[in-house]
Amino acid sequence: MIKKAISIIIAIFAAAALLEGVRAFPKWADPYQPASLHVSPRYIEKTVEETAVPNMVTSVLADYRGYDTMFETSVIFTAGISVMMLLRRRPK
Amino acid sequence: MIAEWEDIIIQTLCRFLIPFMQTYSLYVLVHGHSSPGGGFQGGCIMAACFILLVIAYDLNVAKRRFKEKINVIFCSLGVFIYAGTGWACLLLGGKFVDYGKLSLILPTDPIKARYYGMASIETGVEIAVMAIMISIFWDLVTAGKHEEAFKEEEDVGTNR
Numbered sequence: 489m490i491k492k493a494i495s496i497i498i499a500i501f502a503a504a505a506l507l508e509g510v511r512a513f514p515k516w517a518d519p520y521q522p523a524s525l526h527v528s529p530r531y532i533e534k535t536v537e538e539t540a541v542p543n544m545v546t547s548v549l550a551d552y553r554g555y556d557t558m559f560e561t562s563v564i565f566t567a568g569i570s571v572m573m574l575l576r577r578r579p580k
Numbered sequence: 581m582i583a584e585w586e587d588i589i590i591q592t593l594c595r596f597l598i599p600f601m602q603t604y605s606l607y608v609l610v611h612g613h614s615s616p617g618g619g620f621q622g623g624c625i626m627a628a629c630f631i632l633l634v635i636a637y638d639l640n641v642a643k644r645r646f647k648e649k650i651n652v653i654f655c656s657l658g659v660f661i662y663a664g665t666g667w668a669c670l671l672l673g674g675k676f677v678d679y680g681k682l683s684l685i686l687p688t689d690p691i692k693a694r695y696y697g698m699a700s701i702e703t704g705v706e707i708a709v710m711a712i713m714i715s716i717f718w719d720l721v722t723a724g725k726h727e728e729a730f731k732e733e734e735d736v737g738t739n740r
Binding site for chain 2: 537538539540541542543545546547549550551554555557558561562564565567568569571572575576577
């Protein structure tokens with residue numbers, strides 16, 4: 489019972505801390521927020537002339553962030569190998 | 581082991597549906613450059629049609645179409661294609677996944693070579709995601725004993 493009360497109190501404080509952080513966010517759809525000013529304009533302007541791909545998402549996923557996507561694939565590969573190692577039984 | 585499930589309507593419907601699903605999967609893959617899509621989504625659709633085959637027919641029917649050993653090879657092959665494209669760029673004098681350097685071996689200019697480099701890695705992602713989804717599904721659905729299940733079914737099949 490007391491454990492439950494403690495965990496509820498901790499949860500409330502954690503939620504309060506996170507909601508306090510939300511107040512520092514930029515406004516919704518603000519064009520001058522930091523995320524829109526750093527690398528996004530370059531991707532938007534240069535994607536077609538640099539990579540010949542009409543879809544910006546693909547160029548960011550596969551080209552500008554290609555290293556990231558390679559390890560996403562590796563994560564899936566690791567998951568498959570782990571399931572094989574944990575579940576698969578050899579026939580006797 | 582999956583129970584024997586004989587339903588002519590579902591099985592016939594799957595026979596018609598699966599080729600279209602596979603074609604659609606390849607469409608999602610190759611059209612990922614200009615519309616939503618790509619390797620991950622296409623691979624999941626491709627895996628879904630094998631899962632549909634298992635659900636409609638039987639595990640052994642699916643295994644006869646697509647062998648377990650080949651599937652394990654495909655798991656690694658997808659990641660190998662991706663990393664191999666990266667390494668090819670490295671060996672041609674660029675950075676790790678700098679596809680522009682592929683223009684030295686492809687008959688295109690560096691900008692178009694980036695396009696084909698992306699197509700290559702998306703193909704790798706598709707193969708890897710497809711094989712691993714199928715592998716995980718097979719392991720989960722039989723609790724990892726599908727080789728034994730396969731053998732049992734073969735014995736039953738010969739006795740029948």
